[in-house]
Amino acid sequence: MTTLPYPRSLELLYRFSEAVDGRRPEATAACFTVDAIFQRDANRTVGSADILAFYRERMADPRRKTTHIWSNAAEIERGDDTAVVTAVLTNYAFEPAVSESDLQMRVGRVRCLLKRNAAGEWQFAEHLYENAFAIKLPF
DSSP states (O other): OOOOSSOGGGHHHHHHHHHHHTTOHHHHHTTEEEEEEEEETTEEEESHHHHHHHHHHHTOSTTOEEEEEEEEEEEEEEOSSEEEEEEEEEEEEEOTTTOSSEEEEEEEEEEEEEEEOTTSOEEEEEEEEEEEEEEEEEO
16 A cells, blocks of 8 residues: 555645646536635635636636646645645736736635545535735736
8 A cells, every 4th residue: 555645635736726727617616515615815606506607707718827836735634524724825827818918926825624525535615715915927
Protein backbone atom coordinates (compact mmCIF):
# COMPACT_ATOMS: atom_id res chain seq x y z
CA MET A 1 0.00 0.00 0.00
CA THR A 2 1.28 3.45 -0.91
CA THR A 3 0.87 6.26 1.58
CA LEU A 4 0.12 9.62 0.03
CA PRO A 5 2.06 12.63 1.33
CA TYR A 6 -1.25 14.51 1.80
CA PRO A 7 -4.84 13.71 2.79
CA ARG A 8 -7.07 12.47 -0.07
CA SER A 9 -9.56 15.26 0.65
CA LEU A 10 -7.09 17.78 -0.81
CA GLU A 11 -7.44 16.14 -4.23
CA LEU A 12 -10.77 17.94 -4.58
CA LEU A 13 -8.93 21.28 -4.78
CA TYR A 14 -6.93 20.03 -7.74
CA ARG A 15 -9.94 18.41 -9.44
CA PHE A 16 -11.83 21.71 -9.13
CA SER A 17 -8.92 23.71 -10.60
CA GLU A 18 -8.44 21.29 -13.48
CA ALA A 19 -12.13 21.57 -14.32
CA VAL A 20 -12.15 25.39 -14.17
CA ASP A 21 -8.84 25.80 -16.00
CA GLY A 22 -9.94 23.18 -18.54
CA ARG A 23 -13.15 25.13 -19.21
CA ARG A 24 -15.44 22.26 -18.17
CA PRO A 25 -18.44 23.78 -16.34
CA GLU A 26 -20.20 20.44 -15.78
CA ALA A 27 -17.09 18.94 -14.19
CA THR A 28 -16.70 22.10 -12.10
CA ALA A 29 -20.29 21.91 -10.81
CA ALA A 30 -19.84 18.18 -10.08
CA CYS A 31 -17.28 19.16 -7.44
CA PHE A 32 -20.16 20.62 -5.36
CA THR A 33 -23.02 19.08 -3.40
CA VAL A 34 -26.56 19.83 -4.62
CA ASP A 35 -27.02 22.45 -1.86
CA ALA A 36 -23.44 23.76 -1.75
CA ILE A 37 -22.48 27.33 -0.93
CA PHE A 38 -19.86 28.87 -3.23
CA GLN A 39 -18.80 32.28 -1.97
CA ARG A 40 -16.29 34.66 -3.53
CA ASP A 41 -15.98 37.60 -1.16
CA ALA A 42 -19.52 39.09 -1.05
CA ASN A 43 -20.76 37.09 -4.07
CA ARG A 44 -22.63 33.95 -3.04
CA THR A 45 -23.98 31.19 -5.26
CA VAL A 46 -26.06 28.40 -3.70
CA GLY A 47 -26.62 24.97 -5.20
CA SER A 48 -24.77 23.02 -7.85
CA ALA A 49 -27.32 24.01 -10.52
CA ASP A 50 -26.62 27.73 -9.95
CA ILE A 51 -22.88 27.03 -9.76
CA LEU A 52 -23.14 25.31 -13.15
CA ALA A 53 -24.99 28.33 -14.59
CA PHE A 54 -22.36 30.67 -13.10
CA TYR A 55 -19.48 28.76 -14.72
CA ARG A 56 -21.26 28.34 -18.06
CA GLU A 57 -21.65 32.11 -18.25
CA ARG A 58 -18.13 32.74 -16.97
CA MET A 59 -16.64 30.37 -19.54
CA ALA A 60 -18.73 31.64 -22.46
CA ASP A 61 -15.88 33.77 -23.84
CA PRO A 62 -13.41 31.29 -25.38
CA ARG A 63 -10.60 33.84 -24.93
CA ARG A 64 -10.94 33.74 -21.12
CA LYS A 65 -8.12 31.67 -19.61
CA THR A 66 -7.27 30.83 -16.01
CA THR A 67 -4.64 29.06 -13.98
CA HIS A 68 -5.26 28.16 -10.32
CA ILE A 69 -2.32 27.45 -8.02
CA TRP A 70 -2.89 26.08 -4.52
CA SER A 71 -0.44 26.46 -1.63
CA ASN A 72 -0.44 25.92 2.13
CA ALA A 73 -3.26 23.40 1.68
CA ALA A 74 -4.17 21.53 4.85
CA GLU A 75 -6.90 19.32 6.17
CA ILE A 76 -7.63 20.88 9.55
CA GLU A 77 -10.60 18.74 10.64
CA ARG A 78 -11.73 15.27 9.68
CA GLY A 79 -14.78 13.15 10.38
CA ASP A 80 -15.92 9.94 8.73
CA ASP A 81 -17.72 11.73 5.88
CA THR A 82 -16.69 15.36 6.38
CA ALA A 83 -13.49 17.34 6.29
CA VAL A 84 -12.47 20.97 6.55
CA VAL A 85 -9.63 22.11 4.33
CA THR A 86 -7.91 25.47 4.06
CA ALA A 87 -5.53 26.78 1.43
CA VAL A 88 -4.11 29.83 -0.24
CA LEU A 89 -5.25 30.22 -3.84
CA THR A 90 -3.35 32.19 -6.44
CA ASN A 91 -5.40 32.67 -9.57
CA TYR A 92 -4.13 34.12 -12.83
CA ALA A 93 -6.82 35.09 -15.31
CA PHE A 94 -7.02 36.69 -18.70
CA GLU A 95 -10.53 38.09 -18.71
CA PRO A 96 -11.20 40.11 -21.86
CA ALA A 97 -14.39 41.48 -20.27
CA VAL A 98 -12.18 43.09 -17.61
CA SER A 99 -9.16 44.04 -19.71
CA GLU A 100 -7.83 43.24 -23.17
CA SER A 101 -4.28 44.18 -22.17
CA ASP A 102 -3.81 43.03 -18.56
CA LEU A 103 -3.60 39.72 -16.77
CA GLN A 104 -5.43 39.64 -13.44
CA MET A 105 -3.77 38.00 -10.46
CA ARG A 106 -5.71 37.32 -7.28
CA VAL A 107 -4.44 35.80 -4.05
CA GLY A 108 -6.81 34.76 -1.31
CA ARG A 109 -7.64 32.31 1.43
CA VAL A 110 -10.05 29.44 0.90
CA ARG A 111 -11.88 27.51 3.59
CA CYS A 112 -13.95 24.54 2.50
CA LEU A 113 -16.31 22.12 4.15
CA LEU A 114 -16.18 18.82 2.27
CA LYS A 115 -18.68 15.98 2.35
CA ARG A 116 -18.47 12.52 0.85
CA ASN A 117 -21.16 11.66 -1.68
CA ALA A 118 -22.81 8.23 -2.04
CA ALA A 119 -19.89 7.05 -4.22
CA GLY A 120 -17.42 8.03 -1.49
CA GLU A 121 -16.00 11.01 -3.43
CA TRP A 122 -15.35 14.34 -1.76
CA GLN A 123 -17.47 17.33 -2.80
CA PHE A 124 -17.61 20.92 -1.61
CA ALA A 125 -20.52 21.63 0.72
CA GLU A 126 -19.00 25.08 1.28
CA HIS A 127 -16.26 26.78 -0.71
CA LEU A 128 -15.54 30.17 0.83
CA TYR A 129 -12.98 32.47 -0.81
CA GLU A 130 -11.70 35.68 0.76
CA ASN A 131 -9.54 37.84 -1.48
CA ALA A 132 -6.32 39.12 0.09
CA PHE A 133 -5.29 41.23 -2.90
CA ALA A 134 -5.67 41.56 -6.63
CA ILE A 135 -3.35 43.17 -9.14
CA LYS A 136 -3.23 43.66 -12.89
CA LEU A 137 -0.13 42.59 -14.78
CA PRO A 138 0.41 44.14 -18.21
CA PHE A 139 1.18 41.80 -21.09
